[in-house]
Amino acid sequence: MIDLELTDAQQNVRSMLNWFAKTEMRPIALEADRTGVVPLPFLKKTMDLGLAGGAMGDMQAPEEGKPEKKGPKGANRIAVIGSEELAWGDAALILTFPGPGLGGPPVTYTGTPEQKERAFKVFREDRENPHWGAYALTEPGAGSDVANISTTCRKDGDHYILNGRKCYITNGARADWNVVFATLDKTQGRAAHRAFLVFKDAPGFSVGKIEDKLGLRASETAELVLEDCRVHKNDLLGGEERYTSASKEGFRTAMKTFDNTRPLVAAMAVGIARAAYEICRDWVKENYDLKRPIPRYHLIAEKLANMEREIHAARLLCWKAAWMGDLDIPNSREASVSKSYSAEVGQRVTTQAIEIMGYEGTYHHRMVEKLFRDVKVFDIFEGTGQIQRIVISRRILQGLTR
Amino acid sequence: MISFELDEDVLAVQETVRKFAESELREGMREAETAGGVSDAIVTRYRELGLSTLELPEQHGGLDLGMITKVIVEEELAFGDAGMAAAIDRGGLAAYALLELGTDAQKKQHLTEGQNGTVAFWEPGQRQSLGDPETTVTEDGGGFRINGKKCLVSNAGLVDWYVVFGTVDSSRGWEGVRALLVPKDAPGLTIGEPDEKVGLWALRTATLTLEDVHVPKENLLSGSASVREGAERLMNRVDLVNAARSVGLARAAYEYSVGYAQERQAFGSPIAHHQAVAFMLADMSILVDSARVMLWQAAFLVDKGENARKEVAQALVQANTVTSKITIDAVQVLGGAGFIRDYPVEKWMRDARALSLLSGTDEAQNLLIADAIMAA
Numbered sequence: 001m002i003d004l005e006l007t008d009a010q011q012n013v014r015s016m017l018n019w020f021a022k023t024e025m026r027p028i029a030l031e032a033d034r035t036g037v038v039p040l041p042f043l044k045k046t047m048d049l050g051l052a053g054g055a056m057g058d059m060q061a062p063e064e065g066k067p068e069k070k071g072p073k074g075a076n077r078i079a080v081i082g083s084e085e086l087a088w089g090d091a092a093l094i095l096t097f098p099g100p101g102l103g104g105p106p107v108t109y110t111g112t113p114e115q116k117e118r119a120f121k122v123f124r125e126d127r128e129n130p131h132w133g134a135y136a137l138t139e140p141g142a143g144s145d146v147a148n149i150s151t152t153c154r155k156d157g158d159h160y161i162l163n164g165r166k167c168y169i170t171n172g173a174r175a176d177w178n179v180v181f182a183t184l185d186k187t188q189g190r191a192a193h194r195a196f197l198v199f200k201d202a203p204g205f206s207v208g209k210i211e212d213k214l215g216l217r218a219s220e221t222a223e224l225v226l227e228d229c230r231v232h233k234n235d236l237l238g239g240e241e242r243y244t245s246a247s248k249e250g251f252r253t254a255m256k257t258f259d260n261t262r263p264l265v266a267a268m269a270v271g272i273a274r275a276a277y278e279i280c281r282d283w284v285k286e287n288y289d290l291k292r293p294i295p296r297y298h299l300i301a302e303k304l305a306n307m308e309r310e311i312h313a314a315r316l317l318c319w320k321a322a323w324m325g326d327l328d329i330p331n332s333r334e335a336s337v338s339k340s341y342s343a344e345v346g347q348r349v350t351t352q353a354i355e356i357m358g359y360e361g362t363y364h365h366r367m368v369e370k371l372f373r374d375v376k377v378f379d380i381f382e383g384t385g386q387i388q389r390i391v392i393s394r395r396i397l398q399g400l401t402r
Numbered sequence: 403m404i405s406f407e408l409d410e411d412v413l414a415v416q417e418t419v420r421k422f423a424e425s426e427l428r429e430g431m432r433e434a435e436t437a438g439g440v441s442d443a444i445v446t447r448y449r450e451l452g453l454s455t456l457e458l459p460e461q462h463g464g465l466d467l468g469m470i471t472k473v474i475v476e477e478e479l480a481f482g483d484a485g486m487a488a489a490i491d492r493g494g495l496a497a498y499a500l501l502e503l504g505t506d507a508q509k510k511q512h513l514t515e516g517q518n519g520t521v522a523f524w525e526p527g528q529r530q531s532l533g534d535p536e537t538t539v540t541e542d543g544g545g546f547r548i549n550g551k552k553c554l555v556s557n558a559g560l561v562d563w564y565v566v567f568g569t570v571d572s573s574r575g576w577e578g579v580r581a582l583l584v585p586k587d588a589p590g591l592t593i594g595e596p597d598e599k600v601g602l603w604a605l606r607t608a609t610l611t612l613e614d615v616h617v618p619k620e621n622l623l624s625g626s627a628s629v630r631e632g633a634e635r636l637m638n639r640v641d642l643v644n645a646a647r648s649v650g651l652a653r654a655a656y657e658y659s660v661g662y663a664q665e666r667q668a669f670g671s672p673i674a675h676h677q678a679v680a681f682m683l684a685d686m687s688i689l690v691d692s693a694r695v696m697l698w699q700a701a702f703l704v705d706k707g708e709n710a711r712k713e714v715a716q717a718l719v720q721a722n723t724v725t726s727k728i729t730i731d732a733v734q735v736l737g738g739a740g741f742i743r744d745y746p747v748e749k750w751m752r753d754a755r756a757l758s759l760l761s762g763t764d765e766a767q768n769l770l771i772a773d774a775i776m777a778a
Binding site: 003006007323 | 404
């Protein structure tokens with residue numbers, strides 16, 4: 001049955017996270033953006049409230065103490081609802097929430113019980129200090145083109161030796177462990193890809209530079225260096241038996257993550273767009289009487305109406321992709337649709353908000369200029385808008401979906 | 403809850419209408435376009451399939467399947483042909499007017515016992531939809547006398563009666579608005595020549611001129627305590643139908659483009675494999691989805707009995723915007739072939755313009771949305 005409104009339970013999640021976003025995130029957002037420092041009390045609060053894990057992985061991560069249990073049926077929907085609210089508060093801060101982050105899903109979906117326990121234990125047992133997991137796929141020469149990774153792994157007795165560089169890794173430096181993707185043999189393509197659980201104390205693992213960025217400045221973006229990095233074969237995600245000679249499981253691990261996280265990332269772009277739209281709308285309300293005379297302010301009315309409409313459409317596309325994810329309906333096209341559309345709407349809306357507010361829109365304290373900077377990367381990470389269109393067009397050409 | 407799942411009975415209806423649309427509408431669309439109308443036989447077939455009343459309440463001969471089913475049906479019909487979808491619907495608009503504004507007796511007479519009417523929405527000097535008519539209504543010896551002009555009336559000249567909005571006192575706004583049933587043979591009612599339009603040629607539209615048209619007092623649609631609220635519910639339904647037709651038209655252009663791009667070779671491969679074309683197809687896919695999800699949510703809210711005026715307006719603007727873009731891009735994908743009548747996309751580009759203007763301009767809808775935003 002078609003039902004496109006929130007249940008009370010979903011509404012409660014939304015209200016709770018909106019309250020957190022308003023009272024805990026918004027007040028520190030501007031300073032965190034300026035300084036790149038996230039206050040420890042804030043991180044502790046996210047842990048106390050059970051937000052730890054981040055909107056981008058926590059929701060699919062196993063429940064506390066029950067590493068094998070799959071999430072409840074509505075997890076993806078709850079996650080997109082929550083992501084929008086938190087990103088409305090501040091998108092950069094979401095990425096700093098302690099927890100397994102983007103590293104969560106590959107461990108959850110493909111890790112052995114022993115690996116899940118090892119990876120997730122720290123979040124359960126140490127409630128006093130923030131801990132992170134991270135997802136290290138991107139390289140200087142391989143971003144969206146996942147198949148092109150050059151980081152190598154080779155077997156050496158009971159160990160694997162990793163060599164390569166990873167870049168733009170969110171929380172990569174502060175993480176207890178990174179899920180690192182590498183290849184046994186670049187000429188073998190995806191079949192040779194492997195994912196490893198690399199703990200920060202692994203010999204040969206080090207952090208390169210921390211990036212200075214356009215937006216999401218409160219979030220840590222790190223370069224990781226693997227120089228003869230030695231990890232035990234038990235750190236091969238899923239265990240060696242998962243990889244037969246013809247298997248593409250290593251690559252699938254990466255893709256599975258994307259199908260489930262793209263709608264979440266898209267919902268964050270929706271949250272940013274909504275934040276900019278609301279600030280702009282309230283500013284207009286204070287400064288103009290749009291009703292009279294209509295012809296004079298018609299352009300502003302038109303822009304506001306378009307902004308709200310597109311945000312609404314983007315949100316529904318996120319809901320749809322998440323709903324399909326919850327029902328295990330293949331959703332890679334819909335995930336890409338939600339991601340590309342939301343990122344575009346985010347850019348359009350934040351641009352329009354500045355346009356309407358004029359000079360005021362460029363002032364730091366109005367926050368809209370920050371949102372304008374923050375949202376750009378949503379059309380880049382987790383697959384650029386162009387990559388999403390490649391995914392979508394391939395799906396279309398394989399057979400139309402209506 | 404967030405569910406986009408269609409029930410079994412809706413899927414069955416969708417299957418039926420899809421076949422009808424593909425075999426009868428798509429196949430016959432150029433003929434209907436040239437003729438400037440559809441045959442009575444196809445109207446009858448549409449009714450026999452039960453497609454004309456399925457959203458109406460059971461007591462009025464419907465299946466009570468709601469607007470959510472209606473928009474799914476209309477998307478499919480317009481996928482066949484948007485002009486014909488509107489042309490075969492010779493009672494739908496009036497049915498909504500009766501449902502939302504009529505008394506039980508009027509509903510029984512005109513809804514249950516056969517629909518054959520339309521609604522005259524627009525005026526040449528229109529300021530605001532329905533709520534601000536220049537057409538005048540004066541009380542006159544137990545009845546009403548109507549004077550004014552209505553334009554772009556769908557199925558004008560093909561139906562038995564018209565719903566006309568006029569005002570008894572233009573200074574009273576909605577308070578002064580009256581909705582009246584005008585039979586086709588009422589003295590003083592003149593139906594103009596069919597309009598020559600940019601698109602939707604299969605749908606006959608014309609101007610109605612009302613000069614001292616007299617109707618008895620039973621013809622006043624007085625079933626709704628508030629004319630404004632009834633009219634808004636009517637507009638919600640009509641706008642949903644128009645938005646659904648836009649989505650169907652967009653999908654037609656999108657699917658045709660995908661098919662063509664896979665066949666047409668250039669530089670040694672199908673143009674669908676050229677990124678510039680592939681991305682256009684991807685954008686079409688994104689936009690059709692974006693319009694449909696909004697349409698479904700708006701229909702869902704209307705079925706729940708919510709006001710949803712803003713959500714419906716948003717769905718309509720999204721659908722119109724998307725359809726204009728997709729139909730233009732479809733012509734682009736086909737290149738020279740897109741320009742000639744041997745292929746359907748030039749027609750769809752024209753139909754998209756006509757369709758999005760028949761439901762009022764997007765700018766007017768946006769003002770309505772902006773008013774709601776500012777009032778919140």
